[in-house]
Every structure is written in structure tokens, then in C-alpha cells.
Amino acid sequence: MTAEAVATSPFAGPADDGERPLRIALLTYKGNPFCGGQGVYVRHLSRELVRLGHSVEVIGAQPYPVLDTGATLTELPSLDLYRSPDPFRTPKRDEYRDWIDALEVATMWTGGFPEPLTFSLRARRHLRARAGEFDVVHDNQTLGYGLLGDVGAPLVTTIHHPITVDRKLDLDAAQGRMKRASVRRWYAFTRMQGRVARKLPSVLTVSGSSRQEIADHLGVRDERIHVVHIGADTDLWSPDASVAEVPGRIVTTSSADVPLKGLVFLVEALAKLRTEQPDAHLVVVGKRAEQGPVARAIETYGLQDAVRFVKGITDAELVDLVRSAEVACVPSLYEGFSLPAAEAMATGTPLVATTGGAIPEVAGPDGETCLAVPPGDAGALAAALGRMLGDPQLRARLGVAGRERVLTRFTWAAAAEGTAAHYRAAIEQSRVARSRRAR
Structure with missing residues (x-):
């Protein structure tokens, strides 16, 4: 051109x-x-x-x-x-x-x-x-x-x-x-x-x-x-009250076979979480690995019906999926930036994220714009997810603060x-x- x-x-x-x-x-x-x-x-x-x-x-x-x-x-x-x-x-x-x-x-x-x-x-x-x-x-x-x-x-x-x-x-x-x-x-x-x-x-x-x-x-x-x-594309990634939240839904974007993404720790955290909140379930945007640590963890903890992988969906379908979650999660051991964190925050979906790499730079302070946990700590991840799922007021506050952070810093x-x-x-x-x- x-x-x-x-x-x-x-x-x-x-x-x-x-x-x-x-x-x-x-x-x-x-x-x-x-x-x-x-x-x-x-x-x-x-x-x-x-x-x-x-x-x-x-x-x-x-x-x-x-x-x-x-x-x-x-x-x-x-x-x-x-x-x-x-x-x-x-x-x-x-x-x-x-x-x-x-x-x-x-x-x-x-x-x-x-x-x-x-x-x-x-x-x-x-x-x-x-x-x-x-x-x-x-x-x-x-x-x-x-x-x-x-x-x-x-x-x-x-x-x-x-x-x-x-x-x-x-x-x-x-x-x-x-x-x-x-x-x-x-x-x-x-x-x-x-x-x-x-x-x-x-x-x-x-x-x-x-x-x-x-x-x-x-x-x-x-x-x-x-x-x-x-x-984030803040026009696309935006709140929409007409999309109903699904109780207990946690959404993450991850490649199952990439250790850096920390998905195995999120699966372990989900197993711990479901002992107290049995409706908690995970939707992973990415390809399911048929073998490897994540596949073994899903089988070991009996989570076959509680973890779903989706891929090949449109932008609009992806945004609605994130909007439908009560919590978005970034469990990575390291990120150079973390677009999934910024995009989830832009929709007003509250975020639980690790402190790996640049994630805190994007997600912001713990308790103000997200809940932050150490990378590779399934117990801390389970506790933060449980706290978020059990407190609608906390979810609403962090969701609003998260979107405002993206609008002012990350476009x-x-x-x-x-x-x-x-x-x-x-x-x-x-x-x-x-x-x-x-x-």
C-alpha cells in the first residue's frame, strides 16, 4: 500500500x-x-x-x-x-x-x-x-x-x-x-x-x-x-453486561505442553479448590496435550469433567468466553508482558495472576487491581481463586480497577x-x- x-x-x-x-x-x-x-x-x-x-x-x-x-x-x-x-x-x-x-x-x-x-x-x-x-x-x-x-x-x-x-x-x-x-x-x-x-x-x-x-x-x-x-484492543476487549457469568468458571490462556505457562500448577490448584467449591471448573484457551505433566495431572486428580480446552474460536467468541468467567487466571512462571492479563482486565473480568516476570507490571498491585501469588505455588493459587470466587464485591472492585489500569496504561x-x-x-x-x- x-x-x-x-x-x-x-x-x-x-x-x-x-x-x-x-x-x-x-x-x-x-x-x-x-x-x-x-x-x-x-x-x-x-x-x-x-x-x-x-x-x-x-x-x-x-x-x-x-x-x-x-x-x-x-x-x-x-x-x-x-x-x-x-x-x-x-x-x-x-x-x-x-x-x-x-x-x-x-x-x-x-x-x-x-x-x-x-x-x-x-x-x-x-x-x-x-x-x-x-x-x-x-x-x-x-x-x-x-x-x-x-x-x-x-x-x-x-x-x-x-x-x-x-x-x-x-x-x-x-x-x-x-x-x-x-x-x-x-x-x-x-x-x-x-x-x-x-x-x-x-x-x-x-x-x-x-x-x-x-x-x-x-x-x-x-x-x-x-x-x-x-x-489490549479495548474496543474489542470490553465489558458487556448482557453476557451472563457462569458460576465457578475460571478461564486461562495457555499451551498445555509449555512449562513456562504454569498450567500444571493451575490444574493442581483447581483440584484443591474443588474440595471446597465443587462447581469450580477451568476453561483453557489452547490445545489439549494428550500426554505430559498437564495431561497426567488432569487424570491423577480426576478432573476430566472439570477442565475443558477450546481452540480455533473467533475473536468475538473468545472475548465472550472471558466475559463469562468469574475469574481470569494467568499462572505463568514467566511472561515478558502478558497480553492475556491485559485483555482479561480490559473486559472487567477480575484477575488472579502470578508475579512471574513482567506480570506485576501489567496486572498491578495485589489487592488493588488483581490478586497476585508467587509463580509455581499451587496452594497460593488455590487460595486466591477461592477467595475471588467467594466474594462478589471483591470481584466487582478488582474488575473495575483492572479495566481502568489497562485504559490508562496499555493500549x-x-x-x-x-x-x-x-x-x-x-x-x-x-x-x-x-x-x-x-x-
């Missing part, structure tokens, strides 16, 4: 600070908006940047992002080796296009995760062929070697949180030497991401907690890291304004550097 087309769009407003609109290439090596925060980030940030008057072209690989009106999508396909229903597939001979495809398959065959590297190499080739078409390139946590050097425009990178945090938690949960070796091989790409991050002139992140983690884990110099909070409109300001700073920094080299 051209700048002129954006200017005539009904979604477009004036540029954020009165300067000319920017031509933005927004990269995402995984864009699924229904699973994981990267696709959500790309969808909502691109929409709000367009509303500010900018031209946004999202360049992404499978699963491709879903975009709102205004931004355009350019597909930069991988071999999609992890697609459902045949993950870790071996491509047919006629699927190979070049050496990058061969590298992608070889890395998978040896137990690694190739997509950050191979997407970065394809993106560099694509962007160099289009040099001069963009004012800025925004990388959404690819952090691949291909993005070092000239990519045709100044580069800004968002790091939601260092994946080394996921690596540590997965290693801690791994049982046996072979499993730990497999985890290390899978996360081998994090060494590349650290090397790339240390060479970047400008890094954006979504919370103060992530800022510190990036400095500590990746060795990025403090002055290069800038916090721009993200948030996508504010995120777009802050991000655009950093785009302009990166462009100016690049201009000054070119001027110095020309002397």
Missing part, C-alpha cells in the same frame, strides 16, 4: 507527529494471531500504525498473520516444516527452491529449530531487492544473521523477551540426559539471537522486566534498549505512537551515521 493510499483510507489519521508518513516493513517469521504473542503483536501494531497515517507492509512466513484493513501482507514462505497435521515432515524433492530450503531441512533433521535463521536470510534477500522502498524495517524477534548489515533501510527490532528464559525453564522440566540434550539442540538458535542482538543499534521491548532480561541474558547494552508497552494506540517515535529516531541515527562516513 502506498502512502497516498493510506492517506485516503477511512482508518488513516494524521501522521503521529506531523511529519511525513513512514513506509514500514514489518517482519514476522511466525504470524499466527491465535497462538503466541508475535502474531497478536503484528496484527494490532500494524493496524494502529496505519491509523496514524503510515504505510505498513507485513512480510511474513507460515503461519501467515491475519491483518486488519489497511496493512498489506507479503508472503515469504518457508517449507512450513512444523505445520499441522504433519509436523517435522520431510519435503518432497520438487519443494526445494534453493540452498536456504536445504539448510532449513538439515537443521530440522539434526534436532534444531531453523526458522529464525532461514527467515532472516530470505528476508535479507527480499529487502535488498527492494532497497529504497521502505523508510524503516521492523523485525519482530527474528534476530537472525541475515538481518545484520544492509537490509535496505534502518533496522529496529522488537524482543518480547529473551528465548533463553524459555530454554532454562524447558531444561529444568526435562527428565533424563537424552531429553536435556534434545532441548539444548532445539534451542541452539538462541546463541545466534544473542550475537545478533548485541550488534543491533536499536532494540524495543514490551516491559521493564524484559528490558532487564535482555541486558542480563543477551548482553545488549542498556542504552540501546527501549520500552514501549503493548496492550495499542499508545504502543503505535511510541513505536513510530523510535522509527524516526532510528532513521535519524542512520542518517547521521551515513553523513559521518561521507566526510
Whole structure:
């Protein structure tokens, strides 16, 4: 989409600070908006940047992002080796296009995760062929070697949180030497991401907690890291009194097989809670794991009828599901931001959340905008959920306070304004550097 087309769009407003609109290439090596925060980030940030008057072209690989009106999508396909229903597939001979495809398959065959590297190499080739078409390139946590050097425009990178945090938690949960070796091989790409991050002139992140983690884990110099909070779509995620609350309903968003999300502790907490409040039940927005710690916990505690998993629902259905809950819960051991917390609070649904990572930065003080518990403590989680379910006045007070916190601190409109300001700073920094080299 051209700048002129954006200017005539009904979604477009004036540029954020009165300067000319920017031509933005927004990269995402995984864009699924229904699973994981990267696709959500790309969808909502691109929409709000367009509303500010900018031209946004999202360049992404499978699963491709879903975009709102205004931004355009350019597909930069991988071999999609992890697609459902045949993950870790071996491509047919006629699927190979070049050496990058061969590298992608070889890395998978040896137990690694190739997509950050191979997407970065394809993106560099694509962007160099289009040099001069963009004012800025925004990388959404690819952090691949291909993005070092000239990519045709100044580069800004968002790091939601260092994946080394996921690596540590997965290693801690791994049982046996072979499993730990497999985890290390899978996360081998994090060494590349650290090397790339240390060479970047400008890094954006979504919370103060992530800022510190990036400095500590990746060795990025403090002055290069800038916090721009993200948030909820507060028009979509809003209260609706016509949606009836379901007694005892607790809702969470989680991947059952990801230790970082802490779902196993929530299942254990539910078992404790149901001894006193037998109508308590859990709806998990995410894919059910047929085996692993969560599946074993559900079977051990006899919770097959008290835990339900849902996936593939629409945005409207998801919002109504959260509205129908008496309590929303974020049981994660760590979060770089926690969109589920912000979104639940925006609906006015009271929140029980851990203090893992940046969650307190989003959820706010215990007893004022949420009930907060230590991560990994099923007993404390059960006590907080029981307190919330048993006190309608507490739920009402925290629900109102939670929405107000999101409205004043965590919106996508504010995120777009802050991000655009950093785009302009990166462009100016690049201009000054070119001027110095020309002397």
C-alpha cells in the first residue's frame, strides 16, 4: 500500500507527529494471531500504525498473520516444516527452491529449530531487492544473521523477551540426559539471537522486566534498549453486561505442553479448590496435550469433567468466553508482558495472576487491581481463586480497577505512537551515521 493510499483510507489519521508518513516493513517469521504473542503483536501494531497515517507492509512466513484493513501482507514462505497435521515432515524433492530450503531441512533433521535463521536470510534477500522502498524495517524477534548489515533501510527490532528464559525453564522440566540434550539442540538458535542482538543499534521491548532480561541474558547494552508497552484492543476487549457469568468458571490462556505457562500448577490448584467449591471448573484457551505433566495431572486428580480446552474460536467468541468467567487466571512462571492479563482486565473480568516476570507490571498491585501469588505455588493459587470466587464485591472492585489500569496504561494506540517515535529516531541515527562516513 502506498502512502497516498493510506492517506485516503477511512482508518488513516494524521501522521503521529506531523511529519511525513513512514513506509514500514514489518517482519514476522511466525504470524499466527491465535497462538503466541508475535502474531497478536503484528496484527494490532500494524493496524494502529496505519491509523496514524503510515504505510505498513507485513512480510511474513507460515503461519501467515491475519491483518486488519489497511496493512498489506507479503508472503515469504518457508517449507512450513512444523505445520499441522504433519509436523517435522520431510519435503518432497520438487519443494526445494534453493540452498536456504536445504539448510532449513538439515537443521530440522539434526534436532534444531531453523526458522529464525532461514527467515532472516530470505528476508535479507527480499529487502535488498527492494532497497529504497521502505523508510524503516521492523523485525519482530527474528534476530537472525541475515538481518545484520544492509537490509535496505534502518533496522529496529522488537524482543518480547529473551528465548533463553524459555530454554532454562524447558531444561529444568526435562527428565533424563537424552531429553536435556534434545532441548539444548532445539534451542541452539538462541546463541545466534544473542550475537545478533548485541550488534543491533536499536532494540524495543514490551516491559521493564524484559528490558532487564535482555541486558542480563543477551548482553545488549542498556542504552540501546527501549520500552514501549503493548496492550489490549479495548474496543474489542470490553465489558458487556448482557453476557451472563457462569458460576465457578475460571478461564486461562495457555499451551498445555509449555512449562513456562504454569498450567500444571493451575490444574493442581483447581483440584484443591474443588474440595471446597465443587462447581469450580477451568476453561483453557489452547490445545489439549494428550500426554505430559498437564495431561497426567488432569487424570491423577480426576478432573476430566472439570477442565475443558477450546481452540480455533473467533475473536468475538473468545472475548465472550472471558466475559463469562468469574475469574481470569494467568499462572505463568514467566511472561515478558502478558497480553492475556491485559485483555482479561480490559473486559472487567477480575484477575488472579502470578508475579512471574513482567506480570506485576501489567496486572498491578495485589489487592488493588488483581490478586497476585508467587509463580509455581499451587496452594497460593488455590487460595486466591477461592477467595475471588467467594466474594462478589471483591470481584466487582478488582474488575473495575483492572479495566481502568489497562485504559490508562496499555493500549495499542499508545504502543503505535511510541513505536513510530523510535522509527524516526532510528532513521535519524542512520542518517547521521551515513553523513559521518561521507566526510
